[in-house]
Amino acid sequence: MNQELHFTPSPRTRLLLRLLAGVGVLSLLAGAALAPERAWGSLFMASYALVCLGLSGTFFIALTYACGASWAVALRRIPEAMSAVMPFGAVGVAAVLLFRPSLYPWTHEAAAHELSGFKAAWLNWPFFLARAAVYFAVWLLFTRLIVRTSRAQDRDGDPAHTFRNTKLSVAFLPLFAVTFSMASVDWIMSLEPEWYSTIFGVYTFSGLFSSGLAVIILLAIWMRRTGPLRDFVTEEHLHDLGKLLFAFATFWMYIWFSQYMLIWYANMTEETVHFIARQRSFWLPLLVLNVILNWGIPFLALLPKFTKRTPSTLAKVAAVVIAGRWLDLYMMVQPTVTAGAITFPWIELGVMAGAGALVVVVFLRAFRQAPETPVRDPYLTESLHYHN
Amino acid sequence: MARVYSVFARPLIQGDKRLAQVTEDVCRPMERRPGPWWWAAFTASSALLLLGMSAITYQIATGVGTWGLNTTVGWAFDITNFVFWIGIGHAGTLISAILYLFRQRWRTSVNRSAEAMTLFAVMCAGLFPVIHMGRPWLAYWIFPYPNTRGSLWINFRSPLAWDAFAISTYFIISALFWYVGLIPDLATIRDRGKPGFRQRLAALFSLGWDGSYRTWNRYEMAYLLLAGLATPLVVSVHTIVSWDFAVAVIPGWHATIFPPYFVAGAIFSGLAMVLTLMIIARKTMGLEDYITVRHIERLCKLIIATGGMVGLAYLTEFFMAQYSGNRYEQFVFLNRAMGPFAWAYWTMVSCNVLAPQLLWFRKIRTNLAVVFLLSLLINVGMWFERFVIIVTSLHRDYLPSSWAGYSPTVIEVATLLGSFGLFFTMFLLFCRVLPVIAMGEVKGVLSYGRKHGEGHP
Numbered sequence: 072m073n074q075e076l077h078f079t080p081s082p083r084t085r086l087l088l089r090l091l092a093g094v095g096v097l098s099l100l101a102g103a104a105l106a107p108e109r110a111w112g113s114l115f116m117a118s119y120a121l122v123c124l125g126l127s128g129t130f131f132i133a134l135t136y137a138c139g140a141s142w143a144v145a146l147r148r149i150p151e152a153m154s155a156v157m158p159f160g161a162v163g164v165a166a167v168l169l170f171r172p173s174l175y176p177w178t179h180e181a182a183a184h185e186l187s188g189f190k191a192a193w194l195n196w197p198f199f200l201a202r203a204a205v206y207f208a209v210w211l212l213f214t215r216l217i218v219r220t221s222r223a224q225d226r227d228g229d230p231a232h233t234f235r236n237t238k239l240s241v242a243f244l245p246l247f248a249v250t251f252s253m254a255s256v257d258w259i260m261s262l263e264p265e266w267y268s269t270i271f272g273v274y275t276f277s278g279l280f281s282s283g284l285a286v287i288i289l290l291a292i293w294m295r296r297t298g299p300l301r302d303f304v305t306e307e308h309l310h311d312l313g314k315l316l317f318a319f320a321t322f323w324m325y326i327w328f329s330q331y332m333l334i335w336y337a338n339m340t341e342e343t344v345h346f347i348a349r350q351r352s353f354w355l356p357l358l359v360l361n362v363i364l365n366w367g368i369p370f371l372a373l374l375p376k377f378t379k380r381t382p383s384t385l386a387k388v389a390a391v392v393i394a395g396r397w398l399d400l401y402m403m404v405q406p407t408v409t410a411g412a413i414t415f416p417w418i419e420l421g422v423m424a425g426a427g428a429l430v431v432v433v434f435l436r437a438f439r440q441a442p443e444t445p446v447r448d449p450y451l452t453e454s455l456h457y458h459n
Numbered sequence: 460m461a462r463v464y465s466v467f468a469r470p471l472i473q474g475d476k477r478l479a480q481v482t483e484d485v486c487r488p489m490e491r492r493p494g495p496w497w498w499a500a501f502t503a504s505s506a507l508l509l510l511g512m513s514a515i516t517y518q519i520a521t522g523v524g525t526w527g528l529n530t531t532v533g534w535a536f537d538i539t540n541f542v543f544w545i546g547i548g549h550a551g552t553l554i555s556a557i558l559y560l561f562r563q564r565w566r567t568s569v570n571r572s573a574e575a576m577t578l579f580a581v582m583c584a585g586l587f588p589v590i591h592m593g594r595p596w597l598a599y600w601i602f603p604y605p606n607t608r609g610s611l612w613i614n615f616r617s618p619l620a621w622d623a624f625a626i627s628t629y630f631i632i633s634a635l636f637w638y639v640g641l642i643p644d645l646a647t648i649r650d651r652g653k654p655g656f657r658q659r660l661a662a663l664f665s666l667g668w669d670g671s672y673r674t675w676n677r678y679e680m681a682y683l684l685l686a687g688l689a690t691p692l693v694v695s696v697h698t699i700v701s702w703d704f705a706v707a708v709i710p711g712w713h714a715t716i717f718p719p720y721f722v723a724g725a726i727f728s729g730l731a732m733v734l735t736l737m738i739i740a741r742k743t744m745g746l747e748d749y750i751t752v753r754h755i756e757r758l759c760k761l762i763i764a765t766g767g768m769v770g771l772a773y774l775t776e777f778f779m780a781q782y783s784g785n786r787y788e789q790f791v792f793l794n795r796a797m798g799p800f801a802w803a804y805w806t807m808v809s810c811n812v813l814a815p816q817l818l819w820f821r822k823i824r825t826n827l828a829v830v831f832l833l834s835l836l837i838n839v840g841m842w843f844e845r846f847v848i849i850v851t852s853l854h855r856d857y858l859p860s861s862w863a864g865y866s867p868t869v870i871e872v873a874t875l876l877g878s879f880g881l882f883f884t885m886f887l888l889f890c891r892v893l894p895v896i897a898m899g900e901v902k903g904v905l906s907y908g909r910k911h912g913e914g915h916p
Contacts, residue, residue, distance in 0.1 A: 141465055189781040189789075230466070248771050256782070267783040269716035269775050314560075325694065329718040336706040337713050341785070449466050456463035459562075 078299045078439065080431075088428045095425010102418035111171040112408035113419040116400050117426035118163025119258065122210075123275075124430060125157025127283020129214045130247060132221070133240035136233075142311055144454035145303040145444050149290050151221060153283075154214045155437035156430050161207045164258070168203055172196060174408070177264040186264065194261055202257060206250045213243040221445060228447030251276060262407040266345045270330045277326045281319040281365065282396035285389035288312050290434065292382045292389075299443040306380045307457050313379025313388075316369060320392060324366035348406040353413045361402055364395030397423055468908035471565050474748040475909075478902050482647055485894045485901075488744040490653065493891060496743055504883035511877005514870050515590060523593050525870045531863035532853045535846075536871040537591045540878060542700055542845040543728070544584035545626065546721075549693055550729025551577025552633060553761075555640070556689035559682075564907055565757060567900035568749045571644075572740065573733050574637045575893075579885040580732070581630045583878040588622070590874070618702040625699045629692045636685040642668055642678065643899035657892070697725040704848065711791035711852030714779070720772035727765035727811070728841035734758055734834035736886065738827055740895060749896050752825050759824045762837070766815040769844075773812065787857065795851045799864065803847050810840020 080088070095117075102110030128150035135143045172178040177186055177194045186194060217239050224232035252272030260271050268274075291312065294300040334342045350358050368391045378384045401419060445451060476484070493501075518525045528535055551573040558566040589595045601623045603613050613620045646668035648661040668674060701721035704712035714720075734755065741750040780788040795804045814836045817823045824830065855862045889895070 139467075187784065190784045193782060245767055245771075248767070249774070252771065252775060256778075267779055269714045269772075269779045270719070271715075272775065273716065273719055321691075325698075326719065329698070330715045333702070333705050333713070333715045333717070337708050339708060339713075341783070452463050453465040453468070 078297070078435075078443075080297070080435065088431055091424045091428035092432075093425075094421050095423075095428060098418050098421025098425065102422070106418065108174075108408055109414075109418050110422075111167060111174055112404055113422040114163055115167040115171075115174060115258075116404050116419060117422045118160045118167065119404075120396070120400055120423065121156045121160025121426055121430065122164055123160075123279040124283060124286060125154045125160060125214070126210060126247070126251065127279050127286070128153030129157075129210065129217065129243070130280065131283060131287065132217055133213075133243045133247070136217075136237045136240035137244060139237070141450035141453040142308065142457045144448050144450040145305075145457075146287070146291050146300065146308055146312075147221065147445050147448075148438060148441060148443055149287055149294065149300075150283075151218050151441075152434045152437035153286065153290070153430075154218060156433045157210060157214060159429060159433060161211070165203070165207075168200060168258075175261055175264075176407075177261060190264075194264065199257060202253065206254045209246055209250050213239060213246070217243070221448075222441045224445060224447055225442055226447075228449075230449045233449055248276075251279075259403055262404065263345060263348075265341055268330055268334065268342065268345070270326060274323075274326045274330055277319065277323040278365070278396060278399050281316065281323050281369075282393060284312060284316045284319055285392035285396070286430075288316060288389040289386055289393070292386045294438075294443070295382070299438070303444045303455065305455075305457070306382075307459050308454075309382060309385055310376070310379045310459050311457075313373055313385050316389065316392065317373040317379070320366050320369040320373075324362065324370070327362065327366075348411050349402055351411060354402075354406065354411075357398065357402060361395060361398050364391055364398060368392075464908055469753075470908045471568070471751075471753075471904050472749055472901060473751050476748065476905060478905070481898055481902055481905070482651070484746070484749070485896045485898050486648065486651065488746075489891055489894065494743075497887065497891070501884065501887050504880050504887060507876050507880025508884050509877075509880070510873050511875075511880050514873035514877055515586075518590065518870050518874070519595060523591075525868060527866050527868045527871060529863050529865070531856060531861050532850060532865040534853065535850050535865050536867045536875065537587045538703075539842065539845040539849055540875050541584050541587035541591075542721075542849075543842045544580045544587070544878060544882075545696065545700055546725030546728045546841065546845075547732045548577040548580035548584065548633075548729060549697060549722070549725035550733050551575070551580070552629075552689050552693035553726050553729070554733070555636065556686040556693065559686045560690060564904045565754060567897055567904050568751075568754055569733065569737060569758075570900070571637075571640065571893075571897040572736065572889075572895045573729075574633065574640070575889045575895075576729075576732060576736060576886065577633050578630070578637060579882050579889075580729075581626065581633065582885070583882050585626065585630075586878060586881070587874075588619075618699055618706055621699045622703060625692070625696045629689075629696045632685065632689050632692055636682075636689050638664075639678070639681055639685060640897060640900075641893065642666060643670075643675075644894045644897060646670065647898055648894070694722055697722045700725075704852075709852055709856075710780075710785070710787040711795070711848065714776055716772055716775055720769065720776075723765050723768035723772070724811075724841060724844060727762060727769055728838060730758055730762050730765065731834040731837035731841070734762075734830060735838065738831045738834070740890065744890065744895065746896065749901065752827070755827060755830060756821070756824045759818045759830060762815055763818050766811060766837070770812040773808070790855075791852055794855055795847060798851065798855065800847065800851045800854070803843050804851070807840050807843040807847050810836045811844060814840070 079085075099110055099114060102113060131143075131150040132147060132154070134140070135147070167174060175194075178196055192198075217236055220232050220236045220239065255272045255275040259275065260266065260268070288309070291300065291304050291309065295304045331346065334346060348354070369388050372378055372384070372388045372391075378388070397420075401416060405416070405419065448454075472481075526536065554566050554573040555570040555577075559570070589598050592598055600608075600611075601613060601620065603615070603620075642665055645661045645665035649658055649665050649668075651658070698718040698721065701717035705714060705717035707713055737750050737758075738755065741747050777792050780792040783789075795801070814833055817829070817833060823833075850865050854865055
């Protein structure tokens with residue numbers, strides 16, 4: 072086990088990570104010089120993606136504790152280590168909110184957007200920042216408490232840690248639901264101050280969780296192939312993760328369609344503005360591609376049983392969903408950054424590639440800090456012998 | 460293959476049952492003569508059914524003018540009842556299909572009766588749109604087929620037409636799913652060798668079940684596929700019901716969150732109805748070892764989860780009405796909380812959001828009297844939720860001169876009572892003629908959490 076603790080990626084992987092990190096930094100710097108609006112926008116997208124990824128790790132752990140789901144215990148260290156990327160995303164989001172508030176039109180063109188009454192009070196910069204601080208405090212605090220309790224169990228094997236974490240998880244889930252819905256409105260919906268849609272929080276959550284599952288799947292397959300989880304993560308676990316990805320990709324589609332169809336059907340100006348900006352000219356093929364990547368491909372590919380149990384196939388589908396996640400975020404944010412103009416997204420892709428490298432590095436560092444599986448979790452044997 | 464359980468695993472079924480005992484316990488209540496309580500309940504519910512049938516006959520003969528509707532409030536009691544009943548049905552499919560896909564083995568004790576409840580609730584629901592059409596003898600016009608009515612087609616863009624497709628498909632698949640699950644148990648009744656009408660019917664409907672490995676294998680596959688089909692169907696049904704409102708541009712109806720919000724609310728209300736029925740059934744039929752307090756607790760936890768989603772949707776709607784800056788939206792929500800129907804709104808909030816919070820405490824979850832009371836409150840609250848959404852959004856529209864009130868007539872109340880009569884009459888009959896617990900499935904989970912060699916499953 073000790074040898075596994077010192078797991079380091081292969082030289083080729085390390086080179087790739089350095090390359091990606093370099094691409095990220097260069098894109099950000101070049102973007103800052105050439106198109107500062109887009110550089111800030113892409114920094115926001117990447118940071119938001121990291122925050123969501125970290126949150127999806129915490130959410131996955133909390134959900135399994137709350138449900139008493141034993142099957143996922145063997146691979147719990149993966150979402151635990153994933154949640155370590157949240158602070159890095161938080162720094163990025165904070166940087167954007169503090170130093171580039173002009174990303175949000177209501178901060179500088181309040182008069183043009185006729186903000187009045189409740190909205191004017193809600194979209195108010197100091198209050199906006201204070202809310203963001205509260206969200207981060209809740210998310211980081213619970214993540215830290217849950218991960219720490221899980222690791223404390225490695226030392227003494229006391230089942231009381233399981234009960235404590237169940238309580239923490241059950242408290243976290245409703246708090247997460249409320250804070251994340253509010254954060255979605257604050258950070259993304261208010262990019263278009265006139266637009267509103269009540270389902271939006273559910274929509275961003277569906278993207279958060281289906282892409283989070285895709286990342287868990289990729290990391291689980293990687294850690295299984297390269298060693299640390301070879302004896303812990305079985306095809307049965309991958310099968311279940313695949314089923315969840317299938318379900319939540321479909322959930323994403325359900326929410327996407329509900330939002331689109333109802334706005335299309337009612338055809339009210341204040342609502343359609345969002346989709347009109349996203350299906351003009353070259354945006355239309357992207358809108359269609361978004362649906363194909365996030366739902367079409369995973370739905371068709373994961374319908375049969377064997378694809379969920381074949382690591383190489385499952386990994387490819389997960390990669391498609393992650394690409395879809397990037398596009399989904401791009402569709403949410405970019406039209407507001409470039410006022411609808413479409414350009415080849417080299418800055419946005421480059422910065423996200425750098426963020427990807429950061430995820431892997433932070434994940435590996437966090438993963439190495441504890442045994443690769445919760446060795447003394449009372450549910451571990453049940454998880455290792457899990458059979459679909 | 461032998462399963463390994465954690466130290467926390469406890470048997471799902473109490474009383475160290477043997478296989479034969481399960482059959483005996485489940486079949487006993489339906490093979491003996493019904494007791495006085497059953498007769499009392501049956502008399503009461505069939506009286507209600509009779510009342511409802513008289514009311515329906517009267518209103519069809521007279522016309523929908525017998526209702527309290529007016530030009531401003533064009534939908535009220537009938538659609539409220541429709542949405543209420545269709546929602547009740549959803550918990551049955553959650554338990555029988557969705558929890559099956561999630562491999563929740565505790566569901567085996569409640570899935571049969573919950574799914575029966577689904578079927579009866581859908582029947583009650585179907586009643587209302589048919590009466591609402593005004594000329595129920597032309598109800599078949601909802602089905603699109605080449606016809607001689609000047610080639611008159613339905614409006615395919617109307618969610619009301621989608622409703623007809625979704626609900627009829629849902630009913631068919633639910634009935635099939637329920638029947639497929641019944642087949643092994645029907646074979647058990649057939650093989651118990653108590654000759655009579657029941658045995659002959661069971662023999663016919665068990666389709667020559669022989670209990671061989673291959674039969675079970677095919678059965679499991681059919682069951683899995685039907686569960687996979689029922690899951691998207693149940694979501695689609697309440698999604699489309701929500702679209703009946705959300706596609707409109709009426710403030711209070713048009714909200715993009717309606718689909719997931721309605722689905723969560725439907726399951727929430729249905730779980731409450733499952734609890735209402737199960738708490739009585741386990742007691743009167745002596746099934747406490749099968750539907751244990753832990754089963755009740757798990758249903759309560761699902762209620763907290765789905766109730767939480769509903770609460771979040773209430774908050775989101777209220778917040779977004781303010782945030783949108785749309786004065787009509789703002790008015791509708793303030794009018795709900797402070798207008799003439801504020802009593803209905805606050806009934807809804809107290810029953811659906813406040814009352815279920817008590818279930819966070821184990822002491823309350825294990826106190827069946829309190830859980831029973833809460834389940835009734837949630838049923839009331841969810842009925843009022845639909846009433847609030849429908850009536851408060853309509854009664855004060857854009858033009859203050861056309862504002863109106865609404866109160867139900869005796870006929871409408873009698874129809875609602877009649878639907879309860881239909882529901883309970885069907886359920887009481889079901890308890891008499893079919894095994895209320897899926898024996899074949901319960902036998903499969905008997906060994907769960909038992910130490911090896913303990914008991915003799």
